[in-house]
Every structure is written in C-alpha cells, then in structure tokens.
Amino acid sequence: MDGVNTIPNIVVERCLGARRIAVLTGAGISAESGVPTFRDRDGLWTKLNPQELAFMEAFLKNPQHVWEWYQSRRKVMQEVKPNPAHYTLAAMEDFYPVFSIATQNIDGLHQRAGSRKVFELHGNIERNRCSVCGRFVELPDETAEPPRCSCGGLIRPDVVWFGEMLPEEALDSAAQAARTAEVYFSIGTSAQVFPAAQLPYDAAEHGAFLVEINAEPTALTPYAHISLQGKAGEILPRLWRAISEKAANG
C-alpha cells in the first residue's frame, strides 16, 4: 500500500476536538477517479501549453482549439465517478457542525459524492457563459464550436483562466472558512496557483491545525503541522475510520 499506513494520533485528536473544519482540494483528489492533474509527472501542463489553453488571450486567438480541448475534457469528466476521497469528505460534512470544501476542481465530483457546502474557486466545466456580457447559456453536449451570444460575444466554459479574477462569493466564503477553521486540510494540490494556494497559509496563521494530504511534497509541506504523503483515496478513508473508532470507543 502507498504512503502512510498509520494516521498520526495528533491528527485524530485534533479532528475529534474540532467543530469547524475546512478543506481545500485540487486536481490530485480526482486523480484516482481518472481526471488528469496539471503539474505532476503525467500532468496536463507537461504535455500541453497553458498559454494556448488557459488564458483569455488564447481563447480569443483560437476559440475553436480551446473549445475542442474543453469539450474533450467535459466528456472525460462526465464519464468518471467520485472516489473514496470525495465520499469521505461528504461523510465528514454530516458529522461536523461547520464543514466546507473550497475546490480548485471544475469536475463537480464533490457535489456528485454528496458534499453540499462546496465553493468552486475555478468554476465548473459543465457551465458556459458569454465572454462579453457574462450571461449563462445551456448548450447540447455535442456543440462542436463555440456559439455566439445574442450580444455577439463568444460563449466560453465557465472556468477561471490565468489572470482572471476568481468568483468573488466563492473566494470570500473560502477565505472566511479558512480564517475560522480549527483544522484545515489541503488535499491533492501542488499549492502553486494563487489565490487558492494562500488559503492554507491564512488558515494556519489564524490558528488552524494544518494537515496536508498529497502524493508528493509541495511548497506547502514545510508549513503544514502534519503532511501525510500518499493517495487521498486511501489516506482519507483511513483517517475517517480512525476518527470514527476513537469517537465510538473514547
């Protein structure tokens, strides 16, 4: 089995003593569902150039190219299913009085696993909006090229590209959750993309016990109180089992 086998007692204790838990997730939590990550060994950005795909300038220069990439990723994301990491977080939400997930993922897998309080920091690939007036538009799955809005603007996926602001309400809610959490989890993110990557630091600065769960060390690792290295889909269920057993047996 990969990674840590035993969950350190301090993590179990801190989780048991907490009423407010907040979580940041990234591409790594969906990797075991079959959604590609961005920056690790087989990540998308090792094969594809983000400058050509994840900037508004790229979309305006070659809308068809960007549209086709998102259509192919939509197909992948519609076909995959949540994994034990998503389901564990959904179960935890039922246990804690205050529990929320800020996700950088656009795949909707947390909601499909049953999580209710999810702040989508980078949008959702299932939605489309006008790149000029912002109007949301429903489109058939097989739409082969980016249509035009009634205002003349090109329709784009409702995701956040580099240089764009994050949805204000989601970011504010995520920041508030980070500042008030007693335990903060950073799961499956390389912690390189801001402002999302700032959240765990803010949480720790405001007194949260910071736990990282990631397949490999990241820039955040030295700042985490505990860093659990391995697959989220294995570590999270193990952690939740340890918490539940301790809660039952004292």
Ligand code: BJW
């Ligand atoms: C596992 C695992 C398993 C694997 N279990 N773990 C210089 C120039 C231009 C901009 C900037 C700049 N310097 C800073 C900026 C700002 C920029 C930024 O931070 N850039 C950095 C890269 C330097 N940020 C922005 O531009 C943001 N907006 C912003 O700041 O607005 C203000 C502003 C306005 C004007 C000018 C400048 C600033 C927006 C960021 C938008 C990011 N968009 C993307 C694409 C979204 C849509 C899509 O998916 O197509 O979001 S990029 C991509 O990265 C995607 C992700 O959400 C995001 C984060 O990636 P994540 O989730 O961390 O994935 P990975 O792959 O990096 O890491 C996965 C980890 O999981 C790895 O560590 C694995 O080991 C691990 N793992 N399997 C556990 N089973």
Ligand code: ZN
């Ligand atoms: Zn429009």
